[in-house]
Amino acid sequence: MAMAEGERAECAEPPQDEPPADGTLKRAEELKTQANDYFKAKDYENAIKFYSQAIELNPSNAIYYGNRSLAYLRTECYGYALADATRAIEIDKKYIKGYYRRAASNMALGKFRAALRDYETVMKVKPHDKDAKMKYQECNKIVKQKAFERAIAGDEHKRSVVDSLDIESMTIEDEYSGPKLEDGKVTITFMKELMQWYKDQKKLHRKCAYQILVQVKEVLSKLSTLVETTLKETEKITVCGDTHGQFYDLLNIFELNGLPSETNPYIFNGDFVDRGSFSVEVILTPSPSYFMSVIKYVKIKSL
Structure with missing residues (x-):
């Protein structure tokens, strides 16, 4: 069974258009063959030793560096593996395994963007290589995930999207007959009307939705990440x-x-909006400022 593109030591002879090997080049090839045998036996330390001896005799052979790079990868010497892969590419820019090994080294070192560039090079030359495709997709996924994490991390001092809203200029059309906030504030009457409105599968006006979310932000921004409270023995709290x-x-x-x-507080845990068909309704029902002022987000210290 053939091994994956990046998972075997190169055994090919130097290009035939090179001058005939003299005694030194022949000895270097013998050392490389010995190193390959050690590599196959998973004796990576000796493989590195003999690849190094081959390199000393013929330092212009990209394959020797590529093979030693793979041996370094096996011993988790990622910095050395990266250096050897880079040197192999410098010697022969068409040596695809050099890009593969450099990508693997950069992946191990957490340099995912650099790794992705090399995997892209490999994919252009070997678009049907299953192992290369799998590694490329894995690396690409990580790069996108890291970019997403940076985007959502944000800067605390960045302007909130709330500041860009001009809610006052939004008008509620005459034909809208649904619940409305009283003087822009959420009340228990509004909430009961809203729940019935949603139960009938009707939509809340966007101005009211914005007003609710802005008030929720005002309440939450004044709270610490964790609010602690102690319940008396006669008190209860409902955890959903x-x-x-x-x-x-x-x-x-x-x-x-x-x-x-x-007197009837709730805690809402877990995934409360991720799959169902009524996620907006679930968000806007328990989270308006009226409920946010009475629902306890707590760490229960005693019961």
């Missing part, structure tokens, strides 16, 4: 698990257990 965007399940919970209030 994953609702997954199931609005009617949420309504059923409130019907069975009562609406959130100062």
